[in-house]
Amino acid sequence: MARPVGTITRGTTNPNRLRRMDRWIAFALGAELRRAADPVAVDLGYGAAPWTAVELLGRLRTVRPDAQVVGLEIDPARVAAAEPYRRDGLTFAHGGFEVPLPDRRRPVLIRAANVLRQYDETEVPAVWDRLRARLAPGGLLVEGTCDEIGRRHVWVAIGPEGPRTVTFATRLGSLDRPSDLAERLPKALIHRNVPGEPVHAFLTEFDRAWATAAPFASLGARQRWIRSVRLLAESGWPVTDRADRWRQGEVTVRWEALAPRGA
Known part of the structure; x- marks a missing residue:
């Protein structure tokens, strides 16, 4: 063998x-x-x-x-x-x-x-x-x-x-801000979380949306997450899933929007 x-x-x-x-x-x-x-x-x-x-x-x-x-x-x-x-x-x-x-x-x-x-x-x-x-x-x-x-x-x-x-x-209860997920980026992206790379721009924008959605925190972390993802989609990020997935603490984005420069 x-x-x-x-x-x-x-x-x-x-x-x-x-x-x-x-x-x-x-x-x-x-x-x-x-x-x-x-x-x-x-x-x-x-x-x-x-x-x-x-x-x-x-x-x-x-x-x-x-x-x-x-x-x-x-x-x-x-x-x-x-x-x-x-x-x-x-x-x-x-x-x-x-x-x-x-x-x-x-x-x-x-x-x-x-x-x-x-x-x-x-x-x-x-x-x-x-x-x-x-x-x-x-x-x-x-x-x-x-x-x-x-x-x-x-x-x-x-x-x-x-x-x-x-x-x-x-798990939304463990999250301070969306960019906390950066430490779990797969190998293709983890070293690209630096200014000038799309994944860094995405996480920066996600944190900004999270801050904007702070008033929804009184309704729970799930509602704050949903509002944050909705703001991302409204700002032009190609989110491919819907609120029923967001409710589970997920968001899915097209690869092309986050792919490393030159990939």
């Missing part, structure tokens, strides 16, 4: 760490999952414990009852440790960015959470290209970063054609 492509991660994982990302995936990819002939998803680099793969299966099966998840890890010891959690629809395998699924299967979803933070920014486009080439038509690569207990999360959604959107998600 060829050596898996990639570098072993720290492996840090906690139950429910990726619940915000999973919730968004079930919403955004639900229609494609329901019509897929082979509803298989990959949890790439699930870490030292298989909780995220177990939870992903449960959440996808609320949309597609026969969904399947393959947890891939570059560390054989982690694959062996996950085997007791194997069940109907959930398997574990040794692999990396080559996504080695049997019988030439192509996943509807590849989720790579907290995997690329240890890589250099210049390596990210090639990894994205390699992973999206493995997707089924209509499939989605979701790559991003969150904190240890899943309160703050930012991810990029990438289709077979390339990056589409960036989603910011947070």
